[in-house]
Amino acid sequence: MPDFTLTAAPPLAGYDRSFGDIALKAPKDLAIVSIALPLGAEDAAKAAIKTAFGIALPEIGMSAVAKDKSTAIMRLAPDQAFVLFPSATPDAEPQIAAKLNGAAYTTDQTDGWCALEISGAGARRALERICPVDLHPDAFAVNAIARTVMEHMGAIVARTGEDTYLLLSASSSAKSFLHAVELSAKNVS
Amino acid sequence: MIIDHPLLGPRDAAEFIYLGDACLIDRPDWQAEDAADAYHDYGYIRDNIAGPMQELWYHEQGDRSWLVVTRDTLTHEITAVELARDVARARGRSK
Numbered sequence: 001m002p003d004f005t006l007t008a009a010p011p012l013a014g015y016d017r018s019f020g021d022i023a024l025k026a027p028k029d030l031a032i033v034s035i036a037l038p039l040g041a042e043d044a045a046k047a048a049i050k051t052a053f054g055i056a057l058p059e060i061g062m063s064a065v066a067k068d069k070s071t072a073i074m075r076l077a078p079d080q081a082f083v084l085f086p087s088a089t090p091d092a093e094p095q096i097a098a099k100l101n102g103a104a105y106t107t108d109q110t111d112g113w114c115a116l117e118i119s120g121a122g123a124r125r126a127l128e129r130i131c132p133v134d135l136h137p138d139a140f141a142v143n144a145i146a147r148t149v150m151e152h153m154g155a156i157v158a159r160t161g162e163d164t165y166l167l168l169s170a171s172s173s174a175k176s177f178l179h180a181v182e183l184s185a186k187n188v189s
Numbered sequence: 190m191i192i193d194h195p196l197l198g199p200r201d202a203a204e205f206i207y208l209g210d211a212c213l214i215d216r217p218d219w220q221a222e223d224a225a226d227a228y229h230d231y232g233y234i235r236d237n238i239a240g241p242m243q244e245l246w247y248h249e250q251g252d253r254s255w256l257v258v259t260r261d262t263l264t265h266e267i268t269a270v271e272l273a274r275d276v277a278r279a280r281g282r283s284k
Contacts, residue, residue: 060197061198077196077253132200132204148200148250148251
């Protein structure tokens, strides 16, 4: 066996900058696992999710956060959701699969996505230039999520706080995505 | 153009891919006597509609759902947006 070890390095790990009243940083050790509800066994899968995380599967376009804030579930489509939780080890999928005990299909998404958290009073000002979805507080409540496109890159935008948004995009174009968000933040600050 | 997605609300048309006439949902019976003719028409024959038309749109930069959008080809006015799987089931296709 060759004598070397590989270290996992998320594409934007360690990024942390501020632009005026906008803070932009990449969350550390964020694991993402997708859940697909089996056709014909949706109710059993929903019950298993409730038991596993202590929160019900949210409505489409919304997310739910566990009481201890350790886990968030985003409902992306009628039969698809993402589970987000902090995990530094590459075993995110087995952790969720064990909790659901075979009631739903799980797939590890951690390596496919990069994450950025944009916060501060100007966060929405920066996002509304590149995000086609209406982010006004009346239209996009706290915990709302939307899968959309920003600067031609597929993205998920989640409102995690009053002025805080979590952005997910493909890890293969992570730096282009960072550039788009960074530039928009610079332009409005 | 804005498409009012039945699950996600109003979305920019840039998030969608256009396929064409929603008659593609009505796939002919491959065991019928006239299957060859029926598949020829299914594959190649389209009405050139000037007015309200049912079309298939795919929400690629979104939740990856197929939609049946009723759009007036003369004015681009959209009068109905439905999930394609609901339309297909209503027409007796799939489960």
